[in-house]
Amino acid sequence: MTINIGIVSLAYCAGCEVAIASMERFCGLIGSGMVRIAYSTLLVDREELENVDILFVTGSIRTYEDIAIIKEASRKALKIVAFGSCACFGGIPGLANTIEREELLREIFSPLKPSTTNSRSKLTRFIVPLNTIVKIDYMVPGCPPPEPLIETLLDSLIYGKEFVLPKVSVCNECPLNRDDKKPLKKPRRKLLALNDIDINTCFLKQGILCMGPATLAGCKALCPSKGAPCIGCMGPLPNSKDQAADMIDALSIFYSVEPPEEILKAIPDPIGLLSMFTLPYSTIPYHRRVGGERIEKDVSRD
Numbered sequence: 001m002t003i004n005i006g007i008v009s010l011a012y013c014a015g016c017e018v019a020i021a022s023m024e025r026f027c028g029l030i031g032s033g034m035v036r037i038a039y040s041t042l043l044v045d046r047e048e049l050e051n052v053d054i055l056f057v058t059g060s061i062r063t064y065e066d067i068a069i070i071k072e073a074s075r076k077a078l079k080i081v082a083f084g085s086c087a088c089f090g091g092i093p094g095l096a097n098t099i100e101r102e103e104l105l106r107e108i109f110s111p112l113k114p115s116t117t118n119s120r121s122k123l124t125r126f127i128v129p130l131n132t133i134v135k136i137d138y139m140v141p142g143c144p145p146p147e148p149l150i151e152t153l154l155d156s157l158i159y160g161k162e163f164v165l166p167k168v169s170v171c172n173e174c175p176l177n178r179d180d181k182k183p184l185k186k187p188r189r190k191l192l193a194l195n196d197i198d199i200n201t202c203f204l205k206q207g208i209l210c211m212g213p214a215t216l217a218g219c220k221a222l223c224p225s226k227g228a229p230c231i232g233c234m235g236p237l238p239n240s241k242d243q244a245a246d247m248i249d250a251l252s253i254f255y256s257v258e259p260p261e262e263i264l265k266a267i268p269d270p271i272g273l274l275s276m277f278t279l280p281y282s283t284i285p286y287h288r289r290v291g292g293e294r295i296e297k298d299v300s301r302d
């Protein structure tokens with residue numbers, strides 16, 4: 001049996017497609033005929049998406065064309081995978097939600113003179129997660145998704161095993177998470193200071209922001225185990241409403257700061273750092289900018 005996979009990419013950087021295409025196992029599955037890439041703008045030369053078993057969607061929804069593409073593609077797929085944090089949560093492009101579309105076009109893109117006459121390529125007012133537009137079957141976060149998680153997904157697609165996301169945080173997988181009795185430093189005035197770090201000690205213990213406590217495991221703590229703090233690319237833990245709020249709570253407990261909001265004084269760009277991958281998926285800010293209306297209404301109406 002051959003599983004036909006389509007990969008549809010919206011506003012993206014190609015990192016997700018490269019991540020899966022560079023996996024030895026994925027290439028082996030293609031070589032053995034168990035998997036066929038039926039459509040991918042990056043990987044195969046085919047103009048139209050045919051009916052597929054699995055549709056991987058990568059990238060953020062940024063234009064009305066993205067919405068039209070994904071609605072049409074979803075009708076040709078038996079199952080849909082939100083692949084990567086852009087599709088799952090809005091990803092890094094979702095930080096554009098901190099300003100209104102008109103302001104975005106005026107301040108950032110106006111020198112490039114983007115087309116505003118073609119209504120399909122017009123920007124949506126805000127970036128939204130994929131599941132607000134179509135029903136998804138699997139959510140595979142990460143920027144790009146880590147290889148162990150893609151392996152689990154492939155097992156589920158090929159052998160029918162259940163695909164279950166981890167339930168714990170990055171700290172649970174982190175080799176720096178040990179009680180080494182080193183003294184806990186108060187947060188540095190700027191929690192980002194990266195000079196003078198000890199890569200063998202938990203970053204939070206050194207007063208350096210690490211998103212591990214509020215970030216879903218699955219990457220085997222890739223960054224802290226290589227000497228860099230976690231920046232939260234796997235997104236929130238299950239049942240979390242807001243990764244940033246969870247992180248504020250975690251920092252407040254870790255450093256005994258009350259009330260929790262006080263910790264924000266030590267973070268130079270709270271939205272940019274605590275919601276770097278998840279702003280469209282979170283409960284904060286931009287909803288209020290449209291008078292509390294739900295964002296998906298806003299997208300379809302505009």
Ligand code: SF4
Pocket residue numbers: 011012013014015016017058059083084085086087091092142143144145
């Ligand atoms: S999730 Fe990361 S790697 Fe994937 S498309 Fe978005 S920015 Fe690129």
Ligand code: SF4
Pocket residue numbers: 170171174175176177178201202203204205210211212213221224229230
């Ligand atoms: S806060 Fe960061 S460095 Fe510390 S245990 Fe958690 S993931 Fe590791």
Ligand code: SF4
Pocket residue numbers: 142143170215216219220221222223224229230231232233234235
């Ligand atoms: S450690 Fe954090 S930023 Fe690094 S890959 Fe894992 S979740 Fe992403």
